[in-house]
Amino acid sequence: MVLSKTQKKDLTKKLAKELSSYPIIGIVNMANLPAKQLQAMRSKLRGPVVVKMVKKTLMKHAFKIAEKDKPGISQLADRFEGMPALILSKDNPFKLFKTLKANQSPAPAKAGQIAPDDITIPKGKTPFSPGPIISELGGVGLKTSVQDGKVAIVNDKVVTEKGHVINAKVASVLTRLSIMPMKIGLDLVCVIENGVIYGRDVLDIDETIFLSKVQTAARHAVNLSMEAAYPTKDTMSLLIAKAFTQAKGVAVESAILNEKTTPDIIAKAARQALALQGATS
Structure with missing residues (x-):
């Protein structure tokens, strides 16, 4: 449906108003996301999270209008990837990322897609008998051998590095080996909160490792405070x-x-007396 200038202007103003009313504004990449999965995701997220799909130009215009209430929001236009859409939320940015990541599902790779991470084919025996499969595996740089009548991959091999395009040969081999390196879901590229932009590299944290680091830092801080005799509510006692x-x-x-030292001094004197007695006997 083609919108008139007036309709585009009204839509832009409405979007800018929505942007101003949410503390968290993010950019998601919806490339390779089937319509069925998108509908399922939107139903799951309905409430705390709103997904807005509009053209890039309308987003950029809305950013400019919302800039007075959301300083720095126009920078999101530089973070567009694939098929960008907006995500509006009142959740913590890290919680939002975790929610979206938890709702992703694995998918097979297709030729022309960008590897989200290094794609590694692990060593080990395959279900295939020797035959044309050996040349297929060799075509993507895999060394093979035959074990118990089955083709085996000799070493782990990164067949496509993160950020690189997956070629047709690699996609075919991954599918045959039932390796699904892609993720179907809303790919959160970045969010802005209080003028600060957080990329996926910052938002994607391992909570166990992060908690361990916080605990280690706390212990080090207490130790430093103790050595420096710096009193705080945590170190005073x-x-x-x-x-x-x-x-x-x-x-x-x-x-x-005194009342605190007398028992120790008497015990010390007794030990010394016994030691002296033993030395002279």
Whole structure:
């Protein structure tokens, strides 16, 4: 349907108003996403997430209008990939990325697609008997042998590096080996929040590793605070305990009697007396 100038202008203003009303605005790449999966995704995400599919030119015009309320939003136009669409959310950007990633499903590779990551064919025995398959595998750089009557791949091999185009030979071999390196779903390219743009490389974090790093950093911070005798609410009780132990140690060594040191000084004297008695007997 062809829109008139007035309709385009009204649509742009409406989109700009929506952009201004959401704290999180993102760009998704919908290339290679079948209509059936798109409808399923939109149904799942309905509520906290809104997907807007409009032409690039209308997006860019809407960005300019929304710039006064969303500084920096026009920079999203430089992040368009494949078939770009807008995603609007009130979720945390990292939670949004995790939600979209969890709803992706594996898919076979097709010639001409871009590898999302390094595509590796692992070593091991295949279900194929020796025959034309050997030359097919060799055609993509795989070394083979025959094990128990079946063709085996000798070494792991990266057949297409991340960001490179998957050629027809590689796509065919991957399909025959039942390797599905692609993902079907909404591919979140980046989001903007409070004027800061986060790319997928920042948003795609391993929560277990991230938590481990935070815990390690916290331990290091406490250790540094202790060594520097820098009091905080987390180290005050530890510093007092450390100071008490050190002060008590000095008092015991100096034989300064008080209610805290007397038992230790008496025990120390007893040990020394026993040691002396043993040395002289």
